[in-house]
Amino acid sequence: METDYLVIGAGTTGLCFTDELLRQNPEATVTIVDRRAQPGGHWVDAYPFVELHQPSSFYGLPTRKLGDGKFATTGANKGLETLATGTEILHHFERHMAEEFLTSGRVTFLPLHEVTEEGRIRSLLSGEEREVDVRRKTVNAAYHQNSVPRTHRRAYSVAPELVCIPPNELPARAPEHRQFTVIGAGKTGIDAVLYLLRMGAKPAQITWIMPRDSWLWDRETTQNNQAFFGKTMGGFAGQLEAAAAAKTPQDFALMMEEKGIWFRVYDDVTPSMFHAATCSREERRILREVTNIVRMGRVREITPGKIKLDGGEAQVPEHSLFIDCTASAIDKKPTRPIFEDDLITCQILRFPSISLSAAILGWLEVHGGSTAEKNRFASPCPLPDTVEDYMTTLLVGLINQGQWRQFPELDAYLTASRLDMGSSLIAGGDNKAPERAEILMRVQSSVMPAFANLQRLASA
Numbered sequence: 001m002e003t004d005y006l007v008i009g010a011g012t013t014g015l016c017f018t019d020e021l022l023r024q025n026p027e028a029t030v031t032i033v034d035r036r037a038q039p040g041g042h043w044v045d046a047y048p049f050v051e052l053h054q055p056s057s058f059y060g061l062p063t064r065k066l067g068d069g070k071f072a073t074t075g076a077n078k079g080l081e082t083l084a085t086g087t088e089i090l091h092h093f094e095r096h097m098a099e100e101f102l103t104s105g106r107v108t109f110l111p112l113h114e115v116t117e118e119g120r121i122r123s124l125l126s127g128e129e130r131e132v133d134v135r136r137k138t139v140n141a142a143y144h145q146n147s148v149p150r151t152h153r154r155a156y157s158v159a160p161e162l163v164c165i166p167p168n169e170l171p172a173r174a175p176e177h178r179q180f181t182v183i184g185a186g187k188t189g190i191d192a193v194l195y196l197l198r199m200g201a202k203p204a205q206i207t208w209i210m211p212r213d214s215w216l217w218d219r220e221t222t223q224n225n226q227a228f229f230g231k232t233m234g235g236f237a238g239q240l241e242a243a244a245a246a247k248t249p250q251d252f253a254l255m256m257e258e259k260g261i262w263f264r265v266y267d268d269v270t271p272s273m274f275h276a277a278t279c280s281r282e283e284r285r286i287l288r289e290v291t292n293i294v295r296m297g298r299v300r301e302i303t304p305g306k307i308k309l310d311g312g313e314a315q316v317p318e319h320s321l322f323i324d325c326t327a328s329a330i331d332k333k334p335t336r337p338i339f340e341d342d343l344i345t346c347q348i349l350r351f352p353s354i355s356l357s358a359a360i361l362g363w364l365e366v367h368g369g370s371t372a373e374k375n376r377f378a379s380p381c382p383l384p385d386t387v388e389d390y391m392t393t394l395l396v397g398l399i400n401q402g403q404w405r406q407f408p409e410l411d412a413y414l415t416a417s418r419l420d421m422g423s424s425l426i427a428g429g430d431n432k433a434p435e436r437a438e439i440l441m442r443v444q445s446s447v448m449p450a451f452a453n454l455q456r457l458a459s460a
Helices: 012-024 041-045 086-101 167-176 187-198 227-245 248-256 280-287 354-367 369-375 387-405 408-416 423-426 433-460
Strands: 002-008 030-033 107-111 112-117 121-123 133-140 163-165 180-185 206-209 214-216 301-305 306-309 312-315 321-324 343-347
Touching: 002 012, 012 030, 012 041, 012 086, 012 354, 030 112, 041 086, 086 107, 112 321, 163 167, 167 187, 167 321, 180 187, 180 369, 187 280, 227 248, 227 387, 227 423, 248 387, 354 408, 387 408, 387 433, 408 423
Parallel strands: 002 030, 002 133, 030 107, 133 343, 163 321, 180 206, 180 321
Antiparallel strands: 112 121, 301 306, 306 312
8 A cells, every 4th residue: 555644643642643644745645544443542541530631722623613612600610611522532633534445546544453563554453464655654643552551551559358449440440349440640640639529428437548649730821722822821921930040940830830820739738740731719628628648758668457558558448449540641752853854753842732632743844944953843841740840841841832932933823723722812812901011022032042051950
C-alpha cells in the first residue's frame, strides 16, 4: 500500500495532526494505524465516570466543535463551562473519522494494527504483515503514551483474597463493599473519591492513600469565554508575574496560590506534584470532607488490614475495596527533535494544550518551510512531574509562543483557531476597555522578566 503520511496512533494527537494536515494540504493522503479497535486513544480505555477536566471548547479536533458551550447549572462545576464526558469525546472522534476522514477518500484507518520496527503494518488479529510505501513522512503520534488505569501494571503486590480494581470497575463493584481505599492522589484518584461521594458513600467510609499531594489549577481560571476574560487572562498575567518574581520554584507555586490560580486540597500539606490537573473550588470543598488520609509514600504491598508503604505501614479496614489510581498521565520520555527528514515525532508545544500542539504541527508540516525552520517554531515541552519541572515546561512554551508571533501566517492561524484559548479571548472583545487593557498590559510587561527569570529557575 502507498500513503503520503503514516500516522501511528489514533488518539487526540494523531487525529488532531491529521485533521489540520488535511485542511492545509487538500492533496495529502494519510494512513492511521492504532492498536485499539476504535479512534480515541486512551479515552477508549477510560473509566465510565471520567470527564474532561478542562473546558470542551479548546479540546478535540480543530475543525469540529466539542461540547455545547453551555454552563453547568448544578453540581460541583456549577457556573463553569460544562465538561465533556468520555463518551462524548469518543463520539466526537468517531463521528469525524466516519463522516470526514473516511468519506474524503484520503484517509485509511487500520484499527487493531501496529507498525513494526521494520516499518511494516501488522494485524493484531491475523499477524499478517504488509509493506507500506510512505511517500512523505511517518508521524509518531504515540511517542508520549498515557498510562491508563485499565491497562497499566500495578507496582505493588496485593494478597489474593483482597479485591483491588481499576476505577473502570468501580460502578459495578462498589455496591458489594462498605469501605473503600483509593490509592493515588492525581486526577484519577480525585475522580474516584468524588464519584464515591457523589454516589452516596460517607467520607468516613473512604481511606485515601496520597503518595504525593498535588497542586491543582483552579478551573475558573481556564474558562474559554468572554464572561471569564478577567479570570482567565488575569490568571495568565498572574502566572507571568509569579514567574518573573519567584526566587525558587516553590516560591512560584505559593505565588500562584496567593493569586488564586492554583490551590491545594489540604492546607496543612505543601504539594510536590504538578501535572496541571484542574479542579473547581466546590470539588475541593467536597474532597476535604475525606479526612482519613495516609501519606507514607508509594504502596509496596497490601495484605488483609494492612498496607506497606515506602515510609511505613498503615491499617486499613479488612474488607475494603481497593481502587488502583496509580497510572500516570505523565510520560517522562526525553524530548527529541519533532521534525526530521522522514519522521515527525509529535510532542507538546504549549503545555497542557495537547490538541492545539498537534494541530500546529499539522499546520507547520505544510507551511513551515525547511526542517530546521519547522523546528524553530516547534520546541518540544518536557512534561512536568513537579513544580521544578514546570519551570522548564513554561519557559519552552513561552519560547514557542514568541516564535509563533514572529510568523505572521501562523499568528493569524492561531488567532482564528478555537483551540488557542488566549488568542480567541483576546480577539473576541474590546481590548480598549479599561479592565481588559489593564490585564493585557500586565501580560505584555511581564513576558520578558518572566522569560529571564525562568531561565534562571530552570537551570538552578
